[in-house]
Amino acid sequence: MNELIYSLNIRPHHFLCILGFRGLGYSEKFVSNMEEVAKKLRSDFTSFITLVLECDAICAACSHNVEGKCLKSDVSEVEVAAMDTKCLQKLGFKAGDSVSADEVWKRVKERITLEDIKEICRDCEWWELKYCLEGLKKLKIS
Numbered sequence: 001m002n003e004l005i006y007s008l009n010i011r012p013h014h015f016l017c018i019l020g021f022r023g024l025g026y027s028e029k030f031v032s033n034m035e036e037v038a039k040k041l042r043s044d045f046t047s048f049i050t051l052v053l054e055c056d057a058i059c060a061a062c063s064h065n066v067e068g069k070c071l072k073s074d075v076s077e078v079e080v081a082a083m084d085t086k087c088l089q090k091l092g093f094k095a096g097d098s099v100s101a102d103e104v105w106k107r108v109k110e111r112i113t114l115e116d117i118k119e120i121c122r123d124c125e126w127w128e129l130k131y132c133l134e135g136l137k138k139l140k141i142s
């Protein structure tokens with residue numbers, strides 16, 4: 001296992017990012033770690049994860065993560081927290097909940113609408129690619 005996956009703490013909006021992940025990212029190190037986390041969460045539905053509103057197993061390999069804070073921009077900590085909070089509310093979980101990946105994917109499929117993802121992701125630089133919207137659409141018809 002990649003040494004950077006020190007735990008399966010996951011911030012909620014990252015489930016949407018995993019749906020849209022096609023090998024792009026902030027650096028080779030980031031992409032390699034993202035691949036590994038995404039593979040685990042998409043294939044091992046029995047894995048348990050803890051939902052967090054802070055830097056997680058994906059942020060662990062990100063160059064914008066400085067001492068556990070997302071410093072991508074002056075406002076990124078606030079923006080990312082807002083995305084996570086919206087996802088958490090939609091999914092009906094609380095921060096700190098320990099849940100199976102299977103249950104999270106089930107709720108993403110049932111509860112996050114295409115309108116929701118547009119609203120949650122509107123300020124993200126990757127949104128225009130539409131990979132994440134397409135990923136959610138694909139999950140909904142699976």
Ligand code: SF4
Binds near residue numbers: 017132
């Ligand atoms: S648009 Fe950005 S924040 Fe939204 S799911 Fe995609 S990568 Fe994640």
Ligand code: SF4
Binds near residue numbers: 069080
């Ligand atoms: S940009 Fe911020 S929230 Fe996204 S992976 Fe990097 S540190 Fe985490």
